[in-house]
Amino acid sequence: MSIASTIVNGTPIFGKIFSVDRSTGLEEINAWPALMIMSSFVWLVVAGLLGLVMPTTQIFDLSTDHFYTTLTLHGAALTFPFSFQLMMGVGLHRSGGCVGKAVTGWLPALSWLSMNLGAAILTVAVLMGLKVSVVVMFPLPLVGAQMGVWSMESVIVGFTGIYLVLSCMILWYPLLVLKMMFFGKKRAELVLSERSLNDPGMLGMLLAAVTLILTGLPLVVVGTTLLLALYKILPMSLAAWAAEPVVFQYAFYLFAHNLMEAMALMVSSAMYATLPLYLADGSRKLYSEKLANLALWILLVTSVTSGLHHFITFYPNQPAALSYWGNIMSWGTGLGAAISIFTVLATIWQHGLKAGPGIIAVLVGWALYILDGASAIVTSNIVWTYQLHGTMWQSGHFMTVILAMSMMWMGVLYHHYPVLTGRKLDPALGSLYVKMFTVGAFGAAITMLAGGAAGMPRRFAAWNQEGWMIYGDLIMVFGLILGASFVVYLYNMMKSREISAPMGELARA
Amino acid sequence: MLDLRMLDYVYTGWGAFWATMFMFVPFALMAYWVIRRKSLVDTGPTGLQPSEFAPLEGIWLTFAFIFFVIANLASLKYIPWAAASASVNGEPEVQVDFTAKSWSYDISNRQIEAGKPVRFSGRASDTQHGFAVYHPDGRVLFTMLMMPNTAKPTSVVYTFTEPGKYKVRCLEYCGIAHHAMQDELTVVKSH
Numbered sequence A: 001m002s003i004a005s006t007i008v009n010g011t012p013i014f015g016k017i018f019s020v021d022r023s024t025g026l027e028e029i030n031a032w033p034a035l036m037i038m039s040s041f042v043w044l045v046v047a048g049l050l051g052l053v054m055p056t057t058q059i060f061d062l063s064t065d066h067f068y069t070t071l072t073l074h075g076a077a078l079t080f081p082f083s084f085q086l087m088m089g090v091g092l093h094r095s096g097g098c099v100g101k102a103v104t105g106w107l108p109a110l111s112w113l114s115m116n117l118g119a120a121i122l123t124v125a126v127l128m129g130l131k132v133s134v135v136v137m138f139p140l141p142l143v144g145a146q147m148g149v150w151s152m153e154s155v156i157v158g159f160t161g162i163y164l165v166l167s168c169m170i171l172w173y174p175l176l177v178l179k180m181m182f183f184g185k186k187r188a189e190l191v192l193s194e195r196s197l198n199d200p201g202m203l204g205m206l207l208a209a210v211t212l213i214l215t216g217l218p219l220v221v222v223g224t225t226l227l228l229a230l231y232k233i234l235p236m237s238l239a240a241w242a243a244e245p246v247v248f249q250y251a252f253y254l255f256a257h258n259l260m261e262a263m264a265l266m267v268s269s270a271m272y273a274t275l276p277l278y279l280a281d282g283s284r285k286l287y288s289e290k291l292a293n294l295a296l297w298i299l300l301v302t303s304v305t306s307g308l309h310h311f312i313t314f315y316p317n318q319p320a321a322l323s324y325w326g327n328i329m330s331w332g333t334g335l336g337a338a339i340s341i342f343t344v345l346a347t348i349w350q351h352g353l354k355a356g357p358g359i360i361a362v363l364v365g366w367a368l369y370i371l372d373g374a375s376a377i378v379t380s381n382i383v384w385t386y387q388l389h390g391t392m393w394q395s396g397h398f399m400t401v402i403l404a405m406s407m408m409w410m411g412v413l414y415h416h417y418p419v420l421t422g423r424k425l426d427p428a429l430g431s432l433y434v435k436m437f438t439v440g441a442f443g444a445a446i447t448m449l450a451g452g453a454a455g456m457p458r459r460f461a462a463w464n465q466e467g468w469m470i471y472g473d474l475i476m477v478f479g480l481i482l483g484a485s486f487v488v489y490l491y492n493m494m495k496s497r498e499i500s501a502p503m504g505e506l507a508r509a
Numbered sequence B: 001m002l003d004l005r006m007l008d009y010v011y012t013g014w015g016a017f018w019a020t021m022f023m024f025v026p027f028a029l030m031a032y033w034v035i036r037r038k039s040l041v042d043t044g045p046t047g048l049q050p051s052e053f054a055p056l057e058g059i060w061l062t063f064a065f066i067f068f069v070i071a072n073l074a075s076l077k078y079i080p081w082a083a084a085s086a087s088v089n090g091e092p093e094v095q096v097d098f099t100a101k102s103w104s105y106d107i108s109n110r111q112i113e114a115g116k117p118v119r120f121s122g123r124a125s126d127t128q129h130g131f132a133v134y135h136p137d138g139r140v141l142f143t144m145l146m147m148p149n150t151a152k153p154t155s156v157v158y159t160f161t162e163p164g165k166y167k168v169r170c171l172e173y174c175g176i177a178h179h180a181m182q183d184e185l186t187v188v189k190s191h
């Protein structure tokens, strides 16, 4: 039994949900992904509870410190160890079966360890007092320490945690994806559903891995320099360039923005791979693979530089020309979305759909992603961003993109779960989950956008002015529904039954 | 003739909300209809060839492209820095300088005459801060982002039309008292 399986089996409650079926001979594909997926759901529970604490502190007028603590932890837990890790787990399981290669060795181990250890260390730092939000707001960590709001130790601990998380996202995980695509021997017994690189289901993974590495490199250089200075290995005078707010911010958003786009590429490719399996006529073909690939390429090319939209209100420090460019490129991603809309609906129209909770979850997540995309391009317009930047609109957009991608992966996981564990899920509970998620997620997303339209600030512990509390109350209500939907999803897995048919056959079916 | 006041509304926060819904709602209805119909009502393949979809594909993508272009072109005159050059020809600009520091503002002039273009120029002295001016009815008129150590101050030009009290809030998270970082401008009738 591999280390990964041992850890899963030794974990209370969650271990039972994700314990790998070892009778199939597929443990080499299943074990690490199962551990990553299990860990991501542990973090989801943490993130979900923290998410509910935020409106609670405001509705009951608790200490604003609690709000900023949970804000930082909730954002970080939801984005990295939940959403990104869920993507790693399901995505690696998928690519293992597509290229017929084992997900074993030191790369998956390092990916899992750096993500979870890093997130845990960051959590410790936040509990030590570091309240900097998920985007760090550099130079806030250093300024807060100088002002005595939190300790320098908490900054060092926090940066260490973030650094480990980044090493997973920028290095270990993308390297693992590339290694599986281009190196190592294909083993026939591990091939579940063969795909080539021309397949949109594989192309998206490749583009995403390359994007993560390339757009992450500047942040790695800046981050390494800063961390070495914090550890006093490098004199601060040599790290001063990296501590310049403008340098850090641009390196940070070049990566942060493209991290979201890479995750979108990854999940879009998973959708393009999963949808054909559920077509009613068994044709297993997209309306047009060319068009699907074109959408991925447009998303890639436009998104690399569209992150400039984060700094439009920084004028003239960000020159107007760069802001116009960011504006145009952001709307260019909308063209990719328009193509994706056409491809998906034409595919379903052409071939019919064998609807089940898994594929419907993918499609609902995708629809949520379209809503998010619309809200994102609107706020990337120079005029609109002058009124929306820094409001709840942005929180709504960020939360929605994370929820949309997570929903799509949870739908894909619904498809993979039987292969992973040898157990089958209850469709009635599955569709209850989809319904509750739909109400909770769309409700929360639209409420937060409306709050932003009404001028409600984000990351702001005083909602009780200008009539904003109504949006806070609604966020609470939809948040509870959303939380309940995740409980149903996990409950379904906990109650799953052994499948009697030999799994090897089922996996290949 | 296009009513320009309608455009004034389109390029506000709530205009952004309705623009988002304009893109999302028709898509959601269409997607719901297609998915429902092809998974419950008439699940068989349609027998349509990809070539038969082609005209629809062209129309859809052209429509999306034209909408994107119009939505952005029509917004140009509302850009706070584009408005700056136009305003210079009429009234002289009033200069308001400010410095943002955790967690308050130093503002050179908190009383402003309506009708005169105002150039706001601001810097942050410790960490990142925002400077969002709110209309008395609660909506954001514009927001600015300041980082420490920049060569130039962050700047916009805005012309107030209605007298009243305008709240200023920091919209860039700047630490534990971020929500208390507020100020007020008073706009008075021009004389």
Ligand SMILES: [Cu+2]
Pocket (backbone or CB within 6 Å): B100, B102, B103, B128, B129, B130, B170, B171, B172, B173, B174, B178, B181
């Ligand atoms: Cu501030």
